[in-house]
Amino acid sequence: MKTDYRSLFRGLKKGLYFVENFAKYIVPNPLYNFCFSLKMKTLSKEEKAVMERRASHYMRLPDGAKVNVENSKLVRDYKFPFGEKHKYSAYFFDLYETVRCFNPNYRFHYIFGDVDYETEQPTFVKSRPIGRETYNSVICRLNKVRHFRFIHDRMNYRDKKDMLIFRNVVRKQPQRTNFLKLYAQHPLCDAGQINNDTNLDHPEYHKTFVTLDEQLKYKFIACIEGHDVATNLKWVMSSNSVAVMPRPKIESWFMEGELKGGYHYIELKDDYSDLEEKLNYYIAHPEKAEEIIQHAHEYVNKFRNKKLEQCIQYRVMQKYFEKTNQ
Numbered sequence: 001m002k003t004d005y006r007s008l009f010r011g012l013k014k015g016l017y018f019v020e021n022f023a024k025y026i027v028p029n030p031l032y033n034f035c036f037s038l039k040m041k042t043l044s045k046e047e048k049a050v051m052e053r054r055a056s057h058y059m060r061l062p063d064g065a066k067v068n069v070e071n072s073k074l075v076r077d078y079k080f081p082f083g084e085k086h087k088y089s090a091y092f093f094d095l096y097e098t099v100r101c102f103n104p105n106y107r108f109h110y111i112f113g114d115v116d117y118e119t120e121q122p123t124f125v126k127s128r129p130i131g132r133e134t135y136n137s138v139i140c141r142l143n144k145v146r147h148f149r150f151i152h153d154r155m156n157y158r159d160k161k162d163m164l165i166f167r168n169v170v171r172k173q174p175q176r177t178n179f180l181k182l183y184a185q186h187p188l189c190d191a192g193q194i195n196n197d198t199n200l201d202h203p204e205y206h207k208t209f210v211t212l213d214e215q216l217k218y219k220f221i222a223c224i225e226g227h228d229v230a231t232n233l234k235w236v237m238s239s240n241s242v243a244v245m246p247r248p249k250i251e252s253w254f255m256e257g258e259l260k261g262g263y264h265y266i267e268l269k270d271d272y273s274d275l276e277e278k279l280n281y282y283i284a285h286p287e288k289a290e291e292i293i294q295h296a297h298e299y300v301n302k303f304r305n306k307k308l309e310q311c312i313q314y315r316v317m318q319k320y321f322e323k324t325n326q
Contacts, residue, residue, distance in 0.1 A: 017145045021093040025080060033101050039307050040314065047308050055315040057255060058139040061323040065122045065136065067107045072121075076104035088112040090143045095124060098140075098313045106326045108317075112142070114227035116250050122324055124317075127228040127250050130257040138320050141253040141313050147231060148253075150238040150300055153216055157240045157290055162283045164220035164244055164275075166191035167210045168232075171198050175246075176224050180205045182272055188279050191222065219289065220244045220266070220279060229256060234303075237264065237296040242282065242289050246270045254303065264296050 024032065043051065078099060081087050091112040099108065110124040118129060119136045126147075128137035141148070166183070170176045170193035177199060183189040184205050192207025199205045215221055216239055223230035223245040229252045236243045243265040248256035261267025266278050266289075282289040303309065 014145050018089065018093075021097070024097065025093070029100055036101055036310075036314070040311055043308070043311055047305075047311075050302075051308065051312045051315050054255070054312050055319055058253070058312075059316045059319045059323070060132075060134045061122050061136065061138065061320065062134040065324050067109055067324050067326075068121050069107065072107040072109045074104065075099055075102050075106045075108070090145050091126070094142045094144055095140060098310070098317055101314060102317060102321060103326070106321050107324075108320065116228045122320060124320070127252045130249060130251045138316065139251070139253055140316060141309060144253075147229075147234060148303065149235050150304065151212070151216075151235050153239040153241070155216060155240060157219060157242075157293060158286050160217055160219040160241065162188075162279075163218050164189045164191070164222055164279060165210065165215050165218040166222035166224065167194055167207070167215065168224065168226065169193065169195045170205070171195065173224075173226050176226065177205075179222065179224055179272055183275065186276070188276060189222075190218070216241060219283070223265070225250060228252070229254070234300065238300045240293055242266055242292050243296065244268060244275070244278070246272070259299070263292065264299055265292065 078096060080089075080092060080096075095110060108124060109119075109121055111119065113126070115125045115127050115137065116129060118132070119125065122136050122138060124140045124142075125137045126140065126142040128135055128139060164183075166179065166189065168176060170180065176193070180191055180193060180199070180202070183191045184202075190207075190210075193199065193205050194207065194209045196206045212235070219241055221232065221236045221239075221241045221243060223233040223236055223243045225245075225248065228250045229248070230245060233243055233245070233256070234254060245265060246268045247261060247270075248259065251257040259265060266282060268275055268278060
């Protein structure tokens with residue numbers, strides 16, 4: 001059995017993430033805020049322009065937005081929930097690292113986990129539906145240790161298999177089940193679900209887990225949305241394989257709504273009926289696929305500046321508190 005070094009590294013990275021964030025948690029707020037303010041001051045003019053543009057994308061509260069007192073949280077009361085069963089630890093720390101910089105008496109509302117609906121009041125979330133001019137849902141960079149994972153792919157596109165791979169957990173996600181119904185046994189696809197507690201009447205859907213390194217041997221990787229966004233989309237777009245998917249319906253910090261089909265990824269119809277046609281076209285025209293890969297890398301690079309990403313989230317929250325008259 002091959003050692004899955006990427007999984008080992010990912011586990012180590014996640015462990016270090018929690019060690020680092022628990023260490024930051026005990027740092028006094030005045031000292032932490034001073035260090036954070038230095039980051040803001042060192043942004044270049046170009047970085048500040050990027051910060052304003054992206055913050056305005058994530059924070060689109062309508063005029064007159066208000067935070068309800070009854071089910072909101074004061075900044076000073078936002079503490080790590082040591083005694084709770086479902087802590088959402090990564091979500092907590094990703095929100096805490098920025099919200100702690102603001103007035104202790106400010107109020108905010110948040111929802112952790114997968115969100116595929118518009119919230120009723122101004123709320124910090126990981127994801128929201130695409131297509132509105134204004135939102136109560138305000139996107140923050142949450143659970144980034146899982147979702148913002150970029151890779152270095154050593155294999156060239158032309159050396160990979162002329163096939164598409166799909167490996168995911170599938171639970172109450174009709175869009176993924178429909179994909180398996182069509183392509184679980186298609187000769188151009190190696191498609192399957194890795195969990196065996198659903199679709200029990202379709203054993204052909206159930207296939208073994210495939211490591212990330214093994215997936216990278218395929219020219220095409222399906223990125224099908226689950227309960228919200230497609231988690232694998234970020235690392236696929238940083239690889240030398242091509243993301244294949246319908247136009248996104250949900251967006252996160254990755255700004256999936258700004259992706260262009262045929263430019264950043266291979267776009268499918270919502271019913272997947274054109275998959276075979278699209279795969280055969282890009283197999284026959286590798287230079288077109290390589291153009292998409294180059295554009296995908298350029299898009300991913302916008303999210304690699306850790307300092308800028310932190311400052312953008314600060315600006316998002318600042319605009320949130322301003323818009324809610326706090």
